[in-house]
Amino acid sequence: MDVTRSAYVANGWRLVESVMEYTALTRDDLGPCAAQPGDSVVLGNLLVECATFPEAIFEWADREWDPRWVPEVFASRVLGVTVPVGSVLELCGIMADEGRGAVLTVESLTPQCQVVFACHIRRFALFLTQAGAAELCPVPGCSAGPIHEHIFRCRRHLVDCDVDEPARMAREYGGTRREELDRDPARMAGDPHADLLAKAAAAHGAAEPVNAAYLDGLFDPEMIDEIHWDPTEALAMRHALEREGLRLRRVADTETRLIRARIKNCTTCGGGLSPWAVQAVPPYLCAGACVPSAADVRALTATG
Ligand SMILES: [Zn+2]
Numbered sequence: 274m275d276v277t278r279s280a281y282v283a284n285g286w287r288l289v290e291s292v293m294e295y296t297a298l299t300r301d302d303l304g305p306c307a308a309q310p311g312d313s314v315v316l317g318n319l320l321v322e323c324a325t326f327p328e329a330i331f332e333w334a335d336r337e338w339d340p341r342w343v344p345e346v347f348a349s350r351v352l353g354v355t356v357p358v359g360s361v362l363e364l365c366g367i368m369a370d371e372g373r374g375a376v377l378t379v380e381s382l383t384p385q386c387q388v389v390f391a392c393h394i395r396r397f398a399l400f401l402t403q404a405g406a407a408e409l410c411p412v413p414g415c416s417a418g419p420i421h422e423h424i425f426r427c428r429r430h431l432v433d434c435d436v437d438e439p440a441r442m443a444r445e446y447g448g449t450r451r452e453e454l455d456r457d458p459a460r461m462a463g464d465p466h467a468d469l470l471a472k473a474a475a476a477h478g479a480a481e482p483v484n485a486a487y488l489d490g491l492f493d494p495e496m497i498d499e500i501h502w503d504p505t506e507a508l509a510m511r512h513a514l515e516r517e518g519l520r521l522r523r524v525a526d527t528e529t530r531l532i533r534a535r536i537k538n539c540t541t542c543g544g545g546l547s548p549w550a551v552q553a554v555p556p557y558l559c560a561g562a563c564v565p566s567a568a569d570v571r572a573l574t575a576t577g
């Protein structure tokens with residue numbers, strides 16, 4: 274083993290040992306005063322503790338630990354555990370638009386791992402053994418992160434959201450991409466997140482409005498002639514819009530056919546499902562009387 278590799282391996286073990294030792298200390302640190310699920314914490318109070326409490330110093334067992342591998346921590350009174358300073362700072366960053374008065378409800382506190390908070394419909398993880406925090410999918414118990422800042426569910430739960438959510442997310446996500454891509458039609462085609470939205474919408478029989486919302490956000494069709502004075506540029510943009518619309522329609526059609534092939538029979542009447550995609554109909558229903566009318570949906574919503 275050469276010297277560089279040997280040093281690398283030694284450092285790697287040092288990292289593992291330090292983190293294990295630190296983890297054990299944070300576990301011991303958990304007493305009866307540790308926050309319980311359902312407890313509320315005000316973000317500003319956590320920030321004040323982080324900014325004013327002294328650094329917690331640990332007595333490490335008979336050898337020196339490498340400060341690079343453990344975070345600076347403080348003993349939080351509101352959480353009843355030792356918390357890395359960087360975790361609180363990062364949490365404040367990702368929750369900046371909620372304000373310092375944001376109330377976090379403890380969903381779970383895992384001693385060797387993290388505290389999970391809920392705030393309105395959002396969820397966050399505050400890491401305890403390393404400096405960091407992350408937004409989580411809003412479905413309680415889910416440990417995955419959102420797909421994107423504007424597609425705020427994980428892949429697994431994207432399909433579970435109600436019919437209006439994918440359209441709202443698609444419009445916002447499309448708008449973000451438009452800014453990022455600088456309205457360059459050559460770069461606007463094909464996007465894996467747009468495909469995920471189209472597939473989630475197809476599972477509700479709502480691919481058409483969701484794809485339209487995404488294209489609206491991405492291309493801003495009303496403004497094409499205003500922004501592109503050169504007719505050639507405007508035409509290129511309209512072609513890109515048509516092409517992307519067609520591509521997303523195919524993505525949704527394929528998803529609908531896959532769902533129908535898997536389910537095989539209408540979940541209401543038991544009749545066979547046609548493999549031919551009809552995007553306006555939920556793929557688990559046949560296109561006839563099993564599709565609820567708008568009045569039925571309103572009545573269900575009112576009683577549900
Ligand atoms: Zn999830």
Ligand SMILES: [Zn+2]
Pocket residue numbers: 539540541542543544558559560561563
């Ligand atoms: Zn049916």
